Amino acid sequence: MSEENRIVVGVDGSAPSLAALDWALGQAELTGATVEAVTAWEYPAFYSWEGGAISPREFESAASQTVEDAVDRAVDRRSSPPPVRTKVTQGDSAQVLLDTARDAELLVVGSRGHGGFVGALIGSVSHRCTHHSRCPVVIVHAARDTE
DSSP, rough: OOOOOOOEEOOOOHHHHHHHHHHHHHHHHHHOOOEEEEEEEEEOOHHHHHHHOOOEEEEEHHHHHHHHHHHHHHHHHHSSOOEEEEEEEEEEEHHHHHHHTTOEEEEEEEEOOOOSSSTTTTOHHHHHHHHOSSSSSSEEEEOOOOO
């Protein structure tokens, strides 16, 4: 068991994941926790060969850029941000989050679930995390556009 008070948050660049990151930062400010922003990447099931082969480094680099940009923007909006680490791992998103949060105080994920009532359901990653996490899970929905 880790002695560090750590909040793990999944970040993929989507509006719900950015809302989850913001929520995690706020919670960390209240509890003195460190935030670990995690991005997982996988080879797509299919991608076109027209542009040539894409190397694993390119996928990892894009994932790394996504999480770093998200953290930079979120931290810049805070006057006294908590410590934040980033982690980029190849693998299934839910499993990477579950493994990373094994000894965490809290796991925070955004919800992109769709269904008969869009926004009322949680996505597959959120669903899997709530059912298999060893720590409490918070699911954050992004604010709806008011336009």
